[in-house]
Amino acid sequence: APLRVAVVGAGMMGADHVSRITQRISGAEVVAVVDPDTARATAAAATAPGAKTYAAFEDALADAQLDAVIIATPGFLHEPVILPALEAGLAILSEKPLSETVESSLRIIEAEQKLDRPHIQVGFMRRFDKGYLELRELVKSGANGALLALHCAHRNPSTPPNYSESALITDSVIHEIDTVPFIVGEPIVSVEVKKPRRNSLAPGGLLDPQFVLLETVSGVLAIVEINVNVQFGYQVTTDAVFESGVASIGRAETIQIASAGAIGQSVTPSFKERFGAAYDVEVQRWVDAAHKGEIDGPSAWDGYLASVVADAGVLAQQSGKKEPVTYALEKPAFYETTSSLAT
Ligand code: INS
Known part of the structure; x- marks a missing residue:
């Protein structure tokens, strides 16, 4: 059966993913489009036959029998969707950045490691x-x-x-x-x-x-x-x-x-x-992997590493100095993956 996907965030990227899954990706269907802006949600859902619209992710989670979620909201709104999605055991494709702060990225990888295996792929499409x-x-x-x-x-x-x-x-x-x-x-x-x-x-x-x-x-x-x-x-x-x-x-x-x-x-x-061609490959590989209970691309660990460097970068913008990057964690065994595209 096709993967039942919710797309959260119906802006430019979210709407693009809805039409991508509907028109070019095999093995998945968009069953829910989530956005507090109802007009935007409805417009994006119009390209996906059978997709319902919801104002909040929790509503879609309760109603739509989801297997998977694509998160295309602004970065600071990723964590509030990722945490319940992890709890529900969904396959997750989170757009970049995983999160906008290191603290939030850490909370996400801690929550993910309570599961049996990585569920999150990060949308570093390059x-x-x-x-x-x-x-x-x-x-x-x-x-x-x-x-x-x-x-x-x-x-x-x-x-x-x-x-x-x-x-x-x-x-x-x-x-x-x-x-x-x-x-x-x-x-x-x-x-x-x-x-x-x-x-x-x-x-x-x-x-x-x-x-x-x-x-x-x-x-x-x-x-x-x-x-x-x-x-x-x-x-x-x-x-x-x-x-x-x-x-x-x-x-x-x-x-x-x-x-x-x-x-x-x-x-x-x-x-x-x-990056249209890259997005197509990214989403198809994510869907194929989700059917096998895997991810096939950059993981939340890659998202965490990037957030550490970004933190130093924002500091460097303010200080005008060369700022060292220190990674507080060693890579957990949990994040050893078979994907050639993960770190
Ligand atoms: C967008 C997106 C683009 C990047 C933009 C960013 O969200 O990630 O790929 O070029 O700078 O604002």
């Missing part, structure tokens, strides 16, 4: 993107010598309301905080933040862009340009500097058109298009 996977293989192969540094550009067209300076780290750079150790194969040990001249188009005095320097154990340095009011589109690229070569991912693979005295290529408007 781990399913072809470019990142190829880069990770290239690093492992050693074909170009050792990896020395990464230039990462993370550009968004504009920021949503309520977006704050710390969100640059906890909501946006959290992706690089996850992918850098994934590519390099070792943890991040320090974070430093530099703030160039402010983009006057950034709303509410937001100090945007920023440069976030992530350093790994062996000294690989990732320089992340987080730049979230670029106006022109959604662009995420990485250039990897090796001892004997440079590799680049994320440049547009679309048609190049010369016309009217200029050469042009389109830019994806949002993360939905840039």
Whole structure:
């Protein structure tokens, strides 16, 4: 029988997951869409035949005979859904970040470890993107010598309301905080933040862009340009500097058109298009694994690790200094998984 999924949060990402599961994923159906904004819930549910709408997750849990939940609310609202979902034994796909604070991430992994096995997969979709996977293989192969540094550009067209300076780290750079150790194969040990001249188009005095320097154990340095009011589109690229070569991912693979005295290529408007293929693979693998009582992607442990680095990053924004990253916990045996995409 198909996995009975609730999608919690019917914003851009939640609505996208509803149509993804309905139209492109096999082995799952959306039976509940949860959002306190009834109009939004109804609009998202319209694409999924048979889905009912609920104002609160508890109502869906009581009514809809759920097997699984996708959580696509803002990060600070993940824990109040994850904890009851764990208690109900559901398969969980939580969008990034797992949570916005280390304390909350710790509560989540503690609660999860009371179960027999990991139930939570975290929506770090870049781990399913072809470019990142190829880069990770290239690093492992050693074909170009050792990896020395990464230039990462993370550009968004504009920021949503309520977006704050710390969100640059906890909501946006959290992706690089996850992918850098994934590519390099070792943890991040320090974070430093530099703030160039402010983009006057950034709303509410937001100090945007920023440069976030992530350093790994062996000294690989990732320089992340987080730049979230670029106006022109959604662009995420990485250039990897090796001892004997440079590799680049994320440049547009679309048609190049010369016309009217200029050469042009389109830019994806949002993360939905840039990472659409990665999301499809992520959700299909999550569904297939859930049928077997497993996860197949980054775990809550990866979510916890990222929250520790993000904490140091927010501190570095305030202090202007290089801040060390200290992980209070060793990886519990509970989180040893067979997924090639988990840490
Ligand atoms: C979004 C999403 C995007 C990222 C944005 C973030 O929630 O995670 O992938 O580029 O900066 O605000």
